[in-house]
Amino acid sequence: METQVRHRKGHRMTSTSAAGAGDDILVLEELTLRYGALAAVDHVSLRVRRGGRHALIGPNGAGKSSLFSVVAGTQRATEGTVFFDGQDVSGLTEVGRARVGLVRTFQHSSLFLGMSVLDNARLAVERAEGSPKRPWPNPRRDRRITEAALRHIGSVGLTDRKEALCGALSHGERRQLEVGLVLACNPSLVLFDEPTAGMSAAETERFSEVVESLPAEITTVVVEHDLDVVFRLADRISVLSAGRLIADGTPEEVRADEAVREAYLGKPRSEEPLFGTVA
Amino acid sequence: MLSWLDANALTMINGVALAAVLFLIAVGLSLIFGTMNVLNLAHGAVSLTGAYIGVALLDGSATMPNFIVAVLAAAAVGLVIGGVLAVMTSSVKDHLRQALLTLGVALIAGDVLREIFGADVESVPAPAGLDGAVSILGRQYPLYRLSIIAVSAVIAILLYLVLERTRVGAMVRATVADRAMVEAIGIRTNLVLGGVFGVGAALASIGGLLAAPILGAQPGLDDTVLLLGLVVVVVGGLGSLKGALVGALLVGQLQTLGVAMLSEYASFLLFGAMALVLLTRPRGLLPAKTGAH
Amino acid sequence: MEARTVRDDPDAGADVDGEDTKTRDPDRDRGWSSRSRHVVLPRVALGVVLLVLASLPLFLAPYPIGLAGRMLAFALLVISVDLLTGVTGMPTLGQVAYFGTGAYTAGLVGIHITDNGFVQVAAGVGAAAVLALFTGAIAVRTSGIVFLMVTLAIGELVHQVADSLSVVGASNGLAGIPAVTLVPGGEPLLLAGYVYWWVLGVFLVGLLVAYLVLKSPLGRSMRGVRDGEQRLHAIGQHTYPVKLAAYVVAGGIAGAAGTAWVAQTRFFSPGDLGFDVAAFALLSVVLGGAGTLWGPAIGAAVVVLVRDWLSAYVDGKGALMLGVLFVVAVYTLPRGIAGARWRRRSATGRDTA
Numbered sequence: 001m002e003t004q005v006r007h008r009k010g011h012r013m014t015s016t017s018a019a020g021a022g023d024d025i026l027v028l029e030e031l032t033l034r035y036g037a038l039a040a041v042d043h044v045s046l047r048v049r050r051g052g053r054h055a056l057i058g059p060n061g062a063g064k065s066s067l068f069s070v071v072a073g074t075q076r077a078t079e080g081t082v083f084f085d086g087q088d089v090s091g092l093t094e095v096g097r098a099r100v101g102l103v104r105t106f107q108h109s110s111l112f113l114g115m116s117v118l119d120n121a122r123l124a125v126e127r128a129e130g131s132p133k134r135p136w137p138n139p140r141r142d143r144r145i146t147e148a149a150l151r152h153i154g155s156v157g158l159t160d161r162k163e164a165l166c167g168a169l170s171h172g173e174r175r176q177l178e179v180g181l182v183l184a185c186n187p188s189l190v191l192f193d194e195p196t197a198g199m200s201a202a203e204t205e206r207f208s209e210v211v212e213s214l215p216a217e218i219t220t221v222v223v224e225h226d227l228d229v230v231f232r233l234a235d236r237i238s239v240l241s242a243g244r245l246i247a248d249g250t251p252e253e254v255r256a257d258e259a260v261r262e263a264y265l266g267k268p269r270s271e272e273p274l275f276g277t278v279a
Numbered sequence: 280m281l282s283w284l285d286a287n288a289l290t291m292i293n294g295v296a297l298a299a300v301l302f303l304i305a306v307g308l309s310l311i312f313g314t315m316n317v318l319n320l321a322h323g324a325v326s327l328t329g330a331y332i333g334v335a336l337l338d339g340s341a342t343m344p345n346f347i348v349a350v351l352a353a354a355a356v357g358l359v360i361g362g363v364l365a366v367m368t369s370s371v372k373d374h375l376r377q378a379l380l381t382l383g384v385a386l387i388a389g390d391v392l393r394e395i396f397g398a399d400v401e402s403v404p405a406p407a408g409l410d411g412a413v414s415i416l417g418r419q420y421p422l423y424r425l426s427i428i429a430v431s432a433v434i435a436i437l438l439y440l441v442l443e444r445t446r447v448g449a450m451v452r453a454t455v456a457d458r459a460m461v462e463a464i465g466i467r468t469n470l471v472l473g474g475v476f477g478v479g480a481a482l483a484s485i486g487g488l489l490a491a492p493i494l495g496a497q498p499g500l501d502d503t504v505l506l507l508g509l510v511v512v513v514v515g516g517l518g519s520l521k522g523a524l525v526g527a528l529l530v531g532q533l534q535t536l537g538v539a540m541l542s543e544y545a546s547f548l549l550f551g552a553m554a555l556v557l558l559t560r561p562r563g564l565l566p567a568k569t570g571a572h
Numbered sequence: 573m574e575a576r577t578v579r580d581d582p583d584a585g586a587d588v589d590g591e592d593t594k595t596r597d598p599d600r601d602r603g604w605s606s607r608s609r610h611v612v613l614p615r616v617a618l619g620v621v622l623l624v625l626a627s628l629p630l631f632l633a634p635y636p637i638g639l640a641g642r643m644l645a646f647a648l649l650v651i652s653v654d655l656l657t658g659v660t661g662m663p664t665l666g667q668v669a670y671f672g673t674g675a676y677t678a679g680l681v682g683i684h685i686t687d688n689g690f691v692q693v694a695a696g697v698g699a700a701a702v703l704a705l706f707t708g709a710i711a712v713r714t715s716g717i718v719f720l721m722v723t724l725a726i727g728e729l730v731h732q733v734a735d736s737l738s739v740v741g742a743s744n745g746l747a748g749i750p751a752v753t754l755v756p757g758g759e760p761l762l763l764a765g766y767v768y769w770w771v772l773g774v775f776l777v778g779l780l781v782a783y784l785v786l787k788s789p790l791g792r793s794m795r796g797v798r799d800g801e802q803r804l805h806a807i808g809q810h811t812y813p814v815k816l817a818a819y820v821v822a823g824g825i826a827g828a829a830g831t832a833w834v835a836q837t838r839f840f841s842p843g844d845l846g847f848d849v850a851a852f853a854l855l856s857v858v859l860g861g862a863g864t865l866w867g868p869a870i871g872a873a874v875v876v877l878v879r880d881w882l883s884a885y886v887d888g889k890g891a892l893m894l895g896v897l898f899v900v901a902v903y904t905l906p907r908g909i910a911g912a913r914w915r916r917r918s919a920t921g922r923d924t925a
Contacts, residue, residue, distance in 0.1 A: 380902040557721060558714070
């Protein structure tokens, strides 16, 4: 695995054509998203290792959300390619990407608020394993689906809330349930969009535990503001600034990186330690 | 081509006259939806009320001053009904329950009007001086219909100026665009919105009165007018003044020229055209600038 | 069984406050006594309602029995509207199109082919579902108020076709429909009570189908569409096929309602599928409580009762009374008739807690 921090100053990273071969589950090649003249995402190339805990950070307006939506399939890239699991998924919609195992969460947790926790999970399980359009009940198959749904609810710690109406859950519980829904989709990679935004410290702690407890074979990519969470959850960090990838490496490397300090603080050398509070 | 024009010119003018009335009725429906997010199903009943005010005040013949008094009375009554509806709907958030409420009001109003004026078609005279005919392309054409077009055009221009050039208009447009934002900067949207509802209803009432010398006044007309108004606003684009104008002109021509030329398919034209527009341009031909939902 | 529907699915579109859930949750843990209240009691209630419905012909005169039959047919139409409006979140004015298709098809089959009721229902449901498939394929591409207006257009277009097509009697309506028979060569159901039982049978089968769909994966997906299409996309589910499937099922049930109506009245005219019928059907859903099955059914019964029966006693004031009913209901029943019952239950829960 490459550990060297790559600075993107004028020169372009040489892209490999053998995308998706071997260790990397997600490969972005020269990804660009333009709104008119403005490039929200500017030739970003990035690799995410299979099973990795990847984080994407950057100051406000760096293009994190745009990059996220291009990878998730909500928006189509102007240029460039997204390879997932060795396959070019650039042409797939959000639905298509979810079906091949590239599943996203939402910044404002969006769930089926009028349905119970259990029904939320059942919906996702039915999509992944059953026949979501079967118009009649089938006791045996429905029981299997319920069991799987209960398993996923349990794995995010919501077993005792299974009958609760989703709209009655706390913000933190909704976040946990969202992870449960994602798990029910049998993902190989989960994209988290600012998952701890608006959470209390306790909720953030609880949520971090849930993400840490995810099976190792599920890769996670987190777009996050809270750097404490990032340094806790990630084993590799990519930094965006003004639509460009300015750094990509292990947490230690990124923490030591000058371009990153510059991007975050707007001046070359800061007297204060940037990530001083990291445990 | 010339002979076709010659043969159909009067039909087309009829279509514009119908469009003029439809515009007055529909623009209120559209603005009320755009600003308050209320689908006012009592709009047809308000319009019919305007027509019956003409019946009540103008018995048999109408001098110009009488007619103007009737128009003002219709406007005042419309304003009051609109204000009452604004208050009634303000505590009801869900679209369908607003529809239930306003349809309930429409049913009550329809029944009260029938009780007062009976079930027969009542006619309203055109004002003296405008009840004659003028010669267009060698044919006689009722002067009153041309007057309606002129009045409606003046009202449309006034509305446009108020909406585009005044502070109140800016508030209304801003409310259509982003209601939460307008509330956040401390404008009392309720007052603005109540005003829009009142003015919208007043225009519907005036429209109903102006149409009465042509269409008469009778129970059931409220449903017809409501349906036409709905078609106009969704075809034109909800919440948009220009949309209501374009929608009204289109529906006016469909209902006159279209029916004259394609009489076999007359009954399918209106809703067929609406379905076609909605499926190709779901937000209407000229939608309001930002999401009117 | 019906109370479970309520529990799963309180009210479409209404914002869900935690209060009700919190007051319901303790109930759950109280073991058998709460089970008896929430599971056994509704079943007993359902049994009583069925018994009363089935025994109506034994003590009602022919006219009120005919009214009850029309009520059931209209209630089934309203249930089909609710499947789209309350369950799937797609408010519709177009179910009258499939209601009319079912009715005209059953009537034509009765006149020209066979008076066998089962054949008529099958033909009516089939024709309605096919029409729903083709029109729905276009309509469900839209949503919200645009969907509402597109379905209004569909309803009005079918209304206009019925109004001008001579084979269905055009504006005069389709008359001369023979009474249905149950077996080939059997006695036609001429007595009001027998006709009513047939209509009740069609209604119950339609209700059962709607109930099963609601309990099925499709039903869950439909509620998913209502609560968040975007979320459904994110778990990899296309919403278009779900909406279309819901539309076809609802169309078929509306068709069944049409066949029941025509079996009852043995006459059908374009006025029976006009805008007012569409509006009343939609508003019966709101009145009854969108998202449940029994609420809208009761809403429908109330609407027919007020419009057709009560108005006979107050000198044709049906429209006025409906209007007053609607306005009062908006302010006194914020969650519809179904919600009123629900609220009282949670209130008692609070008292005993």
